[in-house]
Amino acid sequence: MGHPDKLADQISDGVLDAYLAQDPTSRVACETLVTTGLAVIAGEITSRGTIDYQQVVRGVIRDVGYTDDEMGISADTCSVLVAVGKQSGDIALGVDADNSSGKDIGAGDQGLMFGYACNDTPELMPLPIALAHRILNRLTEARQRKEVDWLRPDSKSQVTIEFEGNRPVRVDTVVVST
The missing domain is CATH 3.30.300.10 (GMP Synthetase; Chain A, domain 3)
Structure with a gap:
């Protein structure tokens, strides 16, 4: 599923997965834009892990099947711009767990999701x-x-x-x- 919006989602998911593999407590707010010959990764991340963005982005693009410039983007030749910073300390104050206090962890963001889990199909989707x-x-x-x-x-x-x-x-x- 290589529509640019879906490819961008998969790249963001790849970044999240790479961080979680190193630090299960990572907080990743990653946005991706994909256009002809270019992938832009931006957002804010809190993690003890470190990742190679170039490797993650190119790996996802390659796995999806974009391996030739004639397709509009190629894993081997596209530009990858990374504008990722640390999450705000204010967010950390609101969401970090204080195990000694017994307080629940807060949420730093909210999202809009389409679709839902159900038992209509073996995939548990509508x-x-x-x-x-x-x-x-x-x-x-x-x-x-x-x-x-x-x-x-x-x-x-x-x-x-x-x-x-x-x-x-x-x-x-x-x-x-x-």
């Missing part, structure tokens, strides 16, 4: 997003196996399901962009 992901996973397989030589990693899919109550009754629309 049926429309689960089907869209299956379509994209099959496109990824076809690209990686070179079954279709013109596919690139930037596909998108949206599936609309008609429900009667909580029961799906039909697929209304399937949109696939490659």
Whole structure:
């Protein structure tokens, strides 16, 4: 799933994973922007770990399948700009645990999430997003196996399901962009 927004999310997740592997108490507020030939990593991080941003970013881009400049970005040749600093001390005051006080840890930020866990599918996701992901996973397989030589990693899919109550009754629309 290599749409620039999804690629950016995966890079941010890769940065988070790299920090958590070294320090499970890391707090990572990482934002990523991806455009032609460029990945920009920015944010604020509190961690005892250290990571090689170039290695993490290029590894994610490579794993997704961007390995040629003709695709718009290549793991080996893209520029990677890093503008990451330490989190504010004020945030630390509000969220750090004081084990001796018995107080709960606070939250330093909030996010808006789309989707939710449910038991509608084996993936524990709503049926429309689960089907869209299956379509994209099959496109990824076809690209990686070179079954279709013109596919690139930037596909998108949206599936609309008609429900009667909580029961799906039909697929209304399937949109696939490659």
